[in-house]
Amino acid sequence: MKKKIIPLLVAGTVLIAGCNQQKTAGTTSTSTATPIEKADAVAVVNGQYISKSALAELEKDIAERSHGQTFPKEKLVEELVQRELLVQDALQKNLDKSPEVIAQLDVARRSILSQAALQDFLKANPVTDTDVKAEYESKVASEKGTEYKARHILVKTEAEAKKIIAQLNKGADFAKLANKYSLDAKESQNGGDLGWFVSTQMVAPFSEALVKLEKGQYTKTPVKTQFGWHIILKEDSRVQTPPPLEAVKEQLMPYLQRQKVQNMLEARRKQAKVEILVPLTEEKPKPETSAPAVTEPAAPPAQPATTGESGEKAAPAGAVKETNPATPAEPKK
Known part of the structure; x- marks a missing residue:
């Protein structure tokens, strides 16, 4: 049966694989590893x-x-x-020898040794x-x-939001209005339900309006965010219950390991004699100091900038830098 090269790791890790094979092949003149016995082998090549x-x-x-x-053992061999x-x-x-x-x-050797040193340290100093x-x-x-x-209920305009609030004031069902009008509930038909969340998961105007509401109360005026105009109904609130220890143990372990390693490296760095031999910041080229000869009459002084009503100088057209604030998280859907 004709064998085909399977595109697993050959292209990306052939160099390291070569290093590994020099350690595991065992009988080559260039290998320093312990020779492999036939009973401990999966194949023999030349x-x-x-x-x-x-x-x-x-x-x-x-x-x-x-x-x-997983892959079939035949392909891995x-x-x-x-x-x-x-x-x-x-x-x-x-x-x-090149x-x-x-x-x-x-x-590759240094990378493997550094990883081995870390594993040895964590083995000797485990997270308990x-x-x-x-x-x-x-x-x-x-x-x-x-x-x-x-x-x-999310709509495009303030006028739409006010009409919906008027219907709510007359006793209309919030979930039914959400299914009918809300931009993010028309298809889902979930009644505008956002489930349970903490206030920081929502954009600031939304969270601020929600926190002020009493249980069962909705906003009497529309709340504007970058997504549109909202009518918010606060259904309930509760003290956030932290997850049990066993549920987060696997997440805490790597963090504590990194902390131990960082402390160890900082201590060794302080004890070591280290001299940095290259500049760590790029030097800016020095400006030319020679001034060109003046051959033309000096230009008339520039006109002062136009002053606005506030008394501040107005920036010339095209000089105003547009800000790009970080976009807060969109409310859950």
């Missing part, structure tokens, strides 16, 4: 064994890169065989359950805000 551990590493790498997707063929070809051509490859191998619990109590459990449950 007398060079490919270890079972290499297959396991490839399976793990692909699972991480493809978010759990063929991938390793093709990598070994490339490595053998490179070694036969003495590519491992300055470019040596430089790249050194970069006590660390996680302390972080949870100080950062998660202590944060108690207010959640709101609301509906809204």
